[in-house]
Amino acid sequence: MSQYDVLCIGNAIVDIIAQCDEGFLETNGIIKAAMNLIDAQRAELLYSRMGPALEASGGSAGNTAAGVASFGGRAAYFGKVSKDHLGDIYTHDIRAQGVAFDTRPLDGEPPTARSMIFVTPDGERSMNTYLGACVELGPEDVEPSKVEGAAVTYFEGYLWDPPRAKEAIRQAAAIAHAAGREVSMTLSDSFCVDRYREEFLELMRSGTVDIVFANSHEIKSLYQTTSFDEALAAIRKDCRLAAVTRSEKGSVIVRGDETVAIEATAIRELVDTTGAGDLYAAGFLHGYTQGLDLKTCGNLGSLAAGLVIQQVGPRPRQNLRQEAMKAGLL
């Protein structure tokens, strides 16, 4: 028996979300749809140019943990905040969602991480992340009992950006596998893949990671190809199980020779794509850790992603368990 269904590890970030037009991205040198890393000085500059905003707890793996808990799964989270107001908000929100979160907060500088997210009229989000306290996440933050007790330990590729988080991940993966558990990752962002391509491939090929989440841009970046089919064929060989999202085309799940195509759910209005991939992973991993078939896992992912993109912010306000039951998936 596992104590947790999914343990998520990631950069603990508070999102600051505003609307902007396309010209704003260009004027300010923001790469559209990407996660742009910024320093404290640029954070201040961009904030001074940013429109009225909403604040919401985010962070890719944090959103996934919150999603798993909203589906009724047992979730835990490792991530580093600072002892400041944003850190308090982050801690409140993830615990209030029912996620076990006990990572020791940083006492002093740097402050809790924040990402300024600009949402263009097409609903696409462009992130500008100041990593703050996340740079202090290290192996000492791995709680071995939680890793041993989690059916799946899931982490974000973004963790290769801060200096010592990757050590934490390798340690957690070793503990998980020694306990007979599975390890999963998301490739996070095509530019992130570009920064750490060889290391990500090594994680997959060495068996450090069993289950990979990615979108079509990320797997094409991973294999440096413009062909989705070529990238899909490659990832099928490199990991045991992969779920690849394709925006409005749905997703495709590959496991050995098996291929399962999943449709995107119908949406009424695309408002903000923030959290789409994170919530897909939440739905999928919830189904997976409940022993459901891959088709249902994918449909749970689509359901959660479809809900989050119809609202502002990275975590759906609906109870995902109720939504899944309404949709006949649970």
Added chain:
Amino acid sequence: MSQYDVLCIGNAIVDIIAQCDEGFLETNGIIKAAMNLIDAQRAELLYSRMGPALEASGGSAGNTAAGVASFGGRAAYFGKVSKDHLGDIYTHDIRAQGVAFDTRPLDGEPPTARSMIFVTPDGERSMNTYLGACVELGPEDVEPSKVEGAAVTYFEGYLWDPPRAKEAIRQAAAIAHAAGREVSMTLSDSFCVDRYREEFLELMRSGTVDIVFANSHEIKSLYQTTSFDEALAAIRKDCRLAAVTRSEKGSVIVRGDETVAIEATAIRELVDTTGAGDLYAAGFLHGYTQGLDLKTCGNLGSLAAGLVIQQVGPRPRQNLRQEAMKAGLL
């Protein structure tokens, strides 16, 4: 010529917004749909019981100022925040919306005000406000040149809760009238009306206030009657111009013998009523200060209120000027 169309004065509050079920309100002794005043200790207790939340700049008159600016009007705001993170967020958001905001922030305790807003499945919001730095707003915060330069000075009845804000209002009203300007207020909340009934009536009957905004509950509370028609007849006599909102029944505007009925705009989904009255006032006052007829003023109010209740948070993310042009109102 006026320098500003609308100067708004109010409690500067950051909203902390979460969903809850009906039972939560009862268990925690929260009066539904009302503004419940709380102290720091109860704020801590309620936050510990609150679900995952979003943070957004709010405050009734602050929302109205932001709405006027979003319509393209020239807006200014007086309100007291503290020099802390929530105060920075508040200041950023209202200035980023184009509102002139220069009230000197409080250096030290108490912290910036926050309101925990619980939204039930019916979309109704129940507020729990810790006034924090707002208790320090006083006559010294009135900037005479802004009052003299504003076509309408608008304030919230909620300002009768902190100890010295009412002095600021009486002073601002005197300056405004001496400059030939108009003064407007919202009755804010039926329980607030209950606390300050005689003073609010005196503000109207003495001519300190020219234009009154209220909803049907508030005017019934003001005149201690269960009859809407009776209350409407009474307010018609007590102020020069009144706009009374009636939720899905729209609103009614009375000025002397004149009566203008306004329909509510059709909505797709009621998500969160927070800000409905504030945005109605924004639309109305924008039209009014542009010299538009009362029908159009009311329709602009309905448009803005209809937009804000279809999203989480107290200020619509849409550009209201564009929305009004699409609707043929500007």
